[in-house]
Amino acid sequence: MGKKKVLVINNILFFIGGTLSTFVNNSAIFFFARFCLGLGIGIGSMIVPVLLAELAPPAQRGTIASLHQLFVTIGILVCGLVSYGFVTYWIMVGSTFNLGIFCLLFLK
Numbered sequence: 001m002g003k004k005k006v007l008v009i010n011n012i013l014f015f016i017g018g019t020l021s022t023f024v025n026n027s028a029i030f031f032f033a034r035f036c037l038g039l040g041i042g043i044g045s046m047i048v049p050v051l052l053a054e055l056a057p058p059a060q061r062g063t064i065a066s067l068h069q070l071f072v073t074i075g076i077l078v079c080g081l082v083s084y085g086f087v088t089y090w091i092m093v094g095s096t097f098n099l100g101i102f103c104l105l106f107l108k
Contacts, residue, residue, distance in 0.1 A: 003051050006043065013040040 017036030024030045049065055056064040 003047055003054075006047050007051065010040050010043040010047065013037075013043070 013036045017033045020033035
């Protein structure tokens with residue numbers, strides 16, 4: 001099976017996991033959704049750098065692979081900062097908001 005087909009299957013896993021995570025109503029569906037998302041992350045982190053290295057011109061392979069890793073790291077940093085903002089806001093307000101209510105407050 002080629003890398004592009006594996007990437008398509010990976011995207012289907014992400015779609016299934018994300019959709020199930022959205023409409024979860026019991027723990028079994030939640031664990032299955034997390035399993036699909038975790039499998040998708042694992043496949044993506046293995047296939048994407050290889051595919052990028054194969055598609056890149058030889059003179060730019062190292063640059064493209066390094067930029068991929070840099071952007072993944074920046075994404076992790078942004079997620080951490082957003083999570084820190086949520087926790088700081090919840091502590092400052094002194095009550096626990098549901099994430100949906102929290103989003104509705106800021107999407108006006």
